[in-house]
Amino acid sequence: MMRLVWNRIISRKLVSFTIILALFGIFLLIPIGFQNTNETKLAVDNSIAEQGRGTYDILVRPSHSRTKVEKEVGMVEENYIGDSEGGISIQEWEKIKQNPTIEVAAPVASIGYFSGKKTSVELPQLDESTRFTWEFYTSDGQKEYSLSEPQSLVYFKESEPGNTQYLKVLHNETASGATLDVMLPQTYHLLAAIDIESEQKLTNVDYSELKNEFDSFSLDVIIKTFGNIPIIKVIQREDINIPIKMKLKADTLTLDISDYRKKLSLTEKDWLMSADRNKIKQVIGELNTKKPASTSEHEIDLTSFQKPFDGTAVKINNQFKVDLASDFASDRGETTVYYTAEKLDYNSENDILNIKIIENGQPPSYKKIVKKGESLYNGVKPKFLIEQVGIFSPKVDKESKLSSSPLGIYATSEIKMEKGQVLKPTTVPGSFIPQPAGGLITLESAEIIKGSKPIDAIRVRVAGISKYNKLAQQKIEKVATKLLQDGYEVDIVAGSSFKNATLEVEGIGKVIAPWTTLGVAQELEESWNGLTLLTTILFVTFVFVWFVSRLLFEKGTLEKEDELLTILGWPRKKIIRRNYLEQYFLLFIAYILSILFIAILNLEINYYLISSCILIIAILMINIIFSIKRKKSDRVIAYKHSPSLVYHSRIIMPTMLILFTSTILLVVQIASFGNTLFMSQQSTLGQFTVDVILGFQLFILISTFILSTFGLTECLNTLFYARREEFNMYHIIGWTKKRILIHLSKEIFIWTSFSICLGLITSYLILLKMGVRIDWIIVGIISSASILCIVVGFVTIAKNLFMQSREN
Template sequence: MIHFVMKRIINRKSITFITILAMTTIFTLIPIGIQLSQDARLSVETTIEKYGRGSYDILVRPKDSRTDIEKSFGIVEENYIGDSSGGISLEEWEEIKQNADIEVAAPVASVGYFTGNQTSVQLPFVEYPARFTWQFFTTDGVHRYPISDQHSLTYFEYYYGNGEWPEYFTTNWDVIGARMGLWLPLNYYLVVAIDVESEGKLTGIDFTGLNKSVAAAPDSDALQSWLQDRGDPPVIPVLQREDLHIPLYISVKEEKLDISLAEYKAKYKVDKERPIYSVDRGYWEALENDLRSQPAIETAEYDVDLSQFQSPFNGTFVVITNDYTVEKGIGGSLSNDTSIYYTASKINYQIEDDSIQVNKVQDGNPPTYKEVTKHGESYLETESPPFIVWQMGTFQVPETEKQLTSSPLGIYSSEEVKTMDGTTLTPTPYPGSFISAPAAGVTTLEAAEIIKGDHPIDAIRIKVAGIKQYNADAQEKIERVASDLVNKGYEVDIVAGSSFKEQQMEVEGIGTVLSPWTTLGVAQTLTTSWNRIALVHIILFSVFGLVWFASRLLYERNALLEENRLLSMIGWTNKQIRRKNYTEQIVLLTLATIFSLCILLLLNRNMHPFLYSIPLLFWILSILFVCVLFTNKKERTKNEHKYRKWASFFHYRHLILPVMGVIFISVIFVGLQTTAMIQGIIEAKKTTLGDFATNELFYINIFLLTTTLFLTFTSVSEAMKAIFTNRQKEFQMYYTIGWTKKMIKRHLLKEVAVWAGISVILGVMFSFSLFLIMDLSLKWTFVILLSSIGLFLLPLLLTNSVTKQIQV
């Protein structure tokens, strides 16, 4: 018997090769596909364990401080400390620190927007008389905003004699300091209060400069003089951030004039040894009008960038050179009026139909998007100011690689907000800017109490103790600490496992912008999503394999009915026929299993040992299928019913129905496999952590998708090839009765289109049902439709290809 079977297998080289190749492919790719889906899941888990934890784990804020946009979108904006309203006292912070499960509890308080020392920019001392007209402006990255009135002065020459000075005249003395120095506009930047020790632990930044005494402060003599003159008010120590600069520009129009200094001094009775600006006040208006009436010989306009030289709280006196470059100057005017400050509310985001709109609160130069409130008193208006702000040094935020996770540290944030054309928006040097500016300065919590009262703290950032990597155990511990804080009445957000997400919004006056916000729970969502995708891969690969084998063996059994009848006619018993069929199928299955195991071992993918048993499991199941399907003792009787339509379909239904089963499961397999994968990737890529994880899995996902498509093509091709091989006599009959090859092909294409279409439609309907059960978005139905169209065309293309080889 075995000799007969082997001879038959060898004689049917083409069919044997295709059968073994198809089975080997199934046996090999299914365990590889399952292994790759597990690799993908483990890769996501490893990425989350490594990168899922940011600077801290829990954000604690006063009760009812959560905004509407946080409630609606599950996101936290960078300006989470908001409107400087506070709500947590230093005593409550000390109580939170006592929890043994808390490693770091770093408080932060938004104190307000403060200014610093005001200085000036000197106009160029050119070699000829000129009229200078200037105006300061700033920018938000999109628009240019004038932030001063337009002023002018007339310059004659630089005087060297009994002393030296620039000879110039103007009536705008309130905007001009010494030596043609133009007062820079006041600018206001955010100051936040921190605890030096805990903030240092959280960020790794040295803030010990805040502990300096007045005597050790920079320019301590000037500070002590200010304090003595103003009744010794409290000093608010500030450390300035080194890398921040004020977006400040000056527009200068230079008009060359043909005028004589000597003539003007004589005309307006000014001594030759005195500067022209010492003219008697009674001549000011006449002299100003006279100079303005002088025509320009030449005119040039310049925009000069002062930004790199100007830092919050510590302006730098600069000089515009004759070629309109900028250099640091020596001396210059200096003013300090720091007891006036502002607070700004949170932005009032308007939410409509899942879209976010930001409207202006007040139009202006620049416009404001927050409610701004003025506080404090000017030194010029009181002898007893409430405090004086003084810079004690600087701090530097270390450069770090782009973070995958987001623990919102809005006070240091430098995440870019961009317009749709890629333009980066920048904060303006005034309160109320749409862009949440990082803190330009930090001060102490004690200073915040002086300004804000007994409950100055706006938020506390907590790092949970004893966590080495972000996994399920870490999540459980973080949730336990968070639950305890919720029970104490705080507003609590778990930010561990969060990530940045670009949020699109419409901003009045700017347009559509993309802003990186903190999306909560990204790590958990990623884990759940990829666990589900892995499970879908495993189930679909397994079910596809089982259905393919069942359909193939049904087909084989039905295809052998005619051969079995012939063997019975020449004296074979049913038992002998069944044993021959068993043996042939088992030999083919065994060869495919051996080849598959050899390929898996050669690939050396360090797969789980269980996966090596999958070919053996399929081998055992296939043998059981063989025993069940080939044990049918009743010979199929010929149906004498005359079919008026689709006679060949009904006649060969025992061969066609198994192929329809393969197409049906292929529609489900390709559609759901591809949809689950694409939806998981696209949803994950909305955040930086998810984007990184999916990029790491790019080649795995490509291979899984390729495997899916290859298995489908192989199974359908093998089935179609076998059907037409067994119908060779039918084609010869068509040719005998006068049909041409073209007529035969058209007949077969119509037939295949009908039963393939039925299979595809049923597969699509079943897929949509699974979509609802698996909670997959219906927007991906086009994937099912595209894959079903492809699977409908595949048997037609194969039919067209096979019919070209029909022997008639």
């Protein structure tokens, strides 16, 4: 009997080799699949545990402070604090931080847009009388905007040291006789308030300079001028420079200073700027119309010298280069004027957030701005003064972060246009770009400006957490629930990640801004683990269907041989045993090869155990299927439709089942993987988990494709072999090889198309139930259908050509 079994295996070399190779793949792929499932789950869980927790865990805000855009898109702007109105008192914060389950409770308040003291720019004193015309500009990275009207100054070469002769129109400043000073324009920067101790715990940044004492000379001047008023300490951010340029035109003029002394009613010894202001304005108007002997234009970048609340005075030398100034003027007249702004009004449409211009200007304003405070030039006693006493420097991690816990006032991420051009906030309130806090004050100072409830948010870090796992999530949720019950707006920020939001900005175009998407870690964990489990179940189901179908298929092809052996006198038990032995033989060859391969790869003991379990299950399935006796009935009436298909149904039906199952697996796998991949790629943490799990998903896809191809090849090979006499008859009656191929292709097209279409419909319904995006369902259906159709066509043509070559 063994010789008979062996001879049959040898006589069917291609079929036997295909079966052994497929079984070998099953013995190897399923253990690896199970192991990869566990490893993938662990990798995703560990990645989230290590990377899912940011600086803090819970964002607490006043009740009803959640913006419309947050509700619609489930994301938070990086600088969500800016332009907030407060709502939490210092006493409420003190109560929250006393909770023993809270490690840190760091409050923050947005105060408004403030300006520091203006400093001067000294113009060069050239060898010739010169008319200087200048204008200051700021930039958002794409466009430049004027910060002042063009101004002019006429310098006379008759100047002497300490008595520079020039004429200019004064704007709320005094003139100095020693230098050609022009004042920098007023620029405005976000001011925020913190608690020094808790903010330092949260960010590991030194804010101790907020405790610095005032300069005694400046303090004496303020007290003498304004009396005993609150003076608010400000520390400015060290790494922020004001984007400001000066466009300067120098026109050389031929002038006689005596003529202009007469026009100004001055003597030869008088200083020109001591004249009546109206006369100076009239003479300046005349000088501005005078034709120059020569002209030079210069663009001078002052950005690196200017800070939000304490700029640096500079001078422009005779080569029109910038140096630090030793003698300069400063002006605090507008430091008591500040602005508050409403939050941006986003309109969500097709996953794009639209931002409209509220007021056109240079630059345009995208927010409603409210002016507050009074200029010191109005003679009104101010309610407070701000004085810069130090600096702070937030630690910016240059490496790509996976988790996001936006602190609300630091905003270090780049905002770019679609083509990659980086945009920056301007120095004017109303920019759509979130402006980082240029200066910080204490919460006590915030009460002076903002009132009794200045705090806009409290960032809470829960105690007793080392990794972001299930236990950590439960602790965080418990604290969050308590805060929610106390009436606050609460967001769990732990497990969040960066996500690029697309903004359609009027006047600029599409802009990409990194926002924080809440709860992404939990979603990633559920979606990836769910996808991995689904893929494993589908793959195991497909393998089971493939093996059962192959056994049914093999049993059908053995029927004629079994009938012949029965005629020769073989008992049924012996025939069944012969059929068993062949399947056992193929099974054990594949099993031994897989065990050797596992040993060569030095895999774990689990691989041996799983392969052995598969062997036992396969033996049981062989025994069950081959022991079932099928009732046979002779048919005397011809089949009316598709007789060849019906007659060979025992060969075709198992293959149809394989095609049906593989279609479902391919479509569901491609669509769900693509959908999960797309959703994951939108956040930095998601991109990281994609790298972890991508190999396993591709592994399953390729394995399904290979087994489907093997099953189809085996079926067509046996089908062609069973119909070889039929093909010979077609050839004898005059059919060409081309006609035979077309006839056969039509038959194969009918049953393969039916199987694939049924699989596509079933997978479509499954994916709809899973909530997969319709575009990814279409991608899965089209790609899977294309792959299977190509495989069917290729195998059909290849088998037909092979059979014809053997006949020749």
